[in-house]
Amino acid sequence: VRLAQLLGKRVLDRTGRDLGTVHDVRLVRDGPEIGSFGAAFRVHSLVVGGGAIGTRLGLERKQVRGPWPLKALLGRRHAERISVHWRDLSSIEERVVRLRSVVREGTTRVGPSHERPAGATLEAGLQLLDRQIVDSQGRMAGKVDDLELAFAGEPGAPPSVVAILAGPGALAHRLGGRLGLWLDSIQRRLADDAAPARVSFGVVKGIDNHVEFSIARDDLDVMRLERWVRDRLISRIPGS
């Protein structure tokens, strides 16, 4: 499953009551070891609620204090957010996510485990998605266009983040609609295989306001288009 497939889905409780949409996915770093990154991020809970603009703009977090008119207008919904623990999910369908429990009005935490997560937490949509990737030599190596989540271990255990998907193939699904289809078909024509470029999360060295890799970008699949343009156009012009 991909992160972008979870974001934006409607969430219904057992009685079918609509709780809002999935705004973000909270990750906690206590999953299985992955590459040189160490413990992987695994899905902890879904952040669910109505009205997404304030979340999208990052205005809801406490440390952002201004500008106050925007904060007052868009940033006050944090109390209305519901945190749904992964283990409370009963099914993930095409448009909706169904929960096991019945959620009463005013509940902010749903699921078995209410204790604070042990490892470092991250809101994937806000703090990981769309970030710049920088390679070991400080060169740009694409954007985090999507994250690949994989299930491991016992059934029902939360998935962990195993790979970063980058490039037009991953972006096409994010854009959706006709534009998405169009972009996807172009990238299928240019690339030999249809799958979007994928980089294991094991090569991540650090996550700041950008994602740093411990390897050079040259051999990465992410640079497919760059290599294509270089080999067919730029390197043929004198002075390149």
Place this chain on the structure above:
Amino acid sequence: MSLAWVVVVGVIGIVLYAEMSGRVAAMSGRPVFDVIRERLGARVALADLVASLLINLMTVTAEIAGLALVIQLVTGVNYLLWVPMAAFAVWVVIWKVRFSVMEKVFGITGLLLVVTAVGVWKLQPDWSALLTLASEPARIGVSAHLLLLRHRVARRGHDSVRGLLLLVRGRGGALDPGGSHAQPSQRLPWVPIGRRPVARDHDGGGADLEAAGHRSRAPVADGAARGRDRGHDRPRAAVHRNVRGDLQRRARDIALDGVHPRAVPRVAVGEVRPAAEAARFHGVVLASVIVAVGVALTTIDPVEVTEYSIVFSAAALPLTYAPILIVANDPDYVGAKTNSIVANAIAFTYLILLVAVAVATIPLAIWTRAGA
């Protein structure tokens, strides 16, 4: 001069914007566009990217045609013949010259525009008349200022100041490169065309902004002056040409912004790395220059192209400004250097202003037929 107040409003706004995006870029190492995507999402960011690419394409077109027009003024050879050569020269600069060199060379030569300000001062114009004109609010909003510039300057031209042309031609003949075969009407004062130091936002300096302000204000007086000098027979043509010159300069200013995404940190493409390291960047540059030449060769009026590009950038501006304003308040990006309350108050006022301008600008452009 009746729209000179707009320059003041604009300069304050640009100082605010440049300071915030400079701070974000310096503290986080992230350019403006990254912030737009991180905060507004992939779809909006893509729309923003396509819009700015088109706007930049328009300004590059105007720049190349403008460059060719200037060479026409000097040589008397039709500008359409110069368009491909001007485009080639622009491309070679981007292809081979290091960004830091470009920035310095064009920044320093841009200072030569001080000549215009000195020229106006030397003319000893009727300052009170100028002031009256300068303080009169425009009838139509801020966004329309450039659209109306030509028209208004032409209409008011007679009443304001004596001719700058007189100064430069009469006393400073040596400055005129017009050549003996140029028709009198083609002989324009030699105003060196410089390029503003490319405002990569993390080092957008005050002097630079001041110069930009000067530059956009001075030609208004200058145009008015020339209109007067020429008497009542062809003031409009003279003013038109003069404002055109200014717009060309401005187009060139903007065009370099166009090919070098604003506020790109030093690791960015096209700066210190050979072209093969930034293949997609140079691919886009090459394609843009080719398309620009094609459009310019249709004999489209470069002034109009510039006007429309400004209208569209006004419409797209809030999409850039709003995320920067929000992120300048976010400690994840700027650490302890978040906006002060005062900065936020002014910046938020400008956000409202920009949204109003963005909403109004395209209908106004249609309504006024782009000031025609």
